[in-house]
Each structure stands twice: as C-alpha cells, then as structure tokens.
Amino acid sequence: MTTDTTGTAAPTGADALKQQLVESLMGVIGAPDDLDTARRADDVLRTLDTQLARQPTAA
DSSP, X not given: OOOOOSSOSOOOHHHHHHHXXXXXXXXXXXXXXXXXXXXXXXXXXXXXXXXXHHSOOOO
C-alpha cells in the first residue's frame, strides 16, 4: 500500500476508518472509564476489521 503525502488523494474507506480508530482510541485514553467511548472505539475497530478482511491479500 502506498501513502499519498501530498494530501491530494481522497482517503479510502479503510484509511478513513483507520483515522477514526486512532481518534477513538485517543478518546479511550482520555476517558478510560467511559463505557460509551470504549464501545464506540470497539465498533470502529470491528468495522475496520470486517472491511480489511474483505480486501484481497497481497501475494
């Protein structure tokens, strides 16, 4: 996978989910006892995992 550092390409669905996951995990770090924050992060992680599992693997 190549990463565009110029910022001109639109992020893929997986890339957007990865960014959302990072933000969600930062929220968990900031509020470790907040169950709703943890559930949201878990939902993002499961969605990303499902999407990545559907992608073809590199040979």
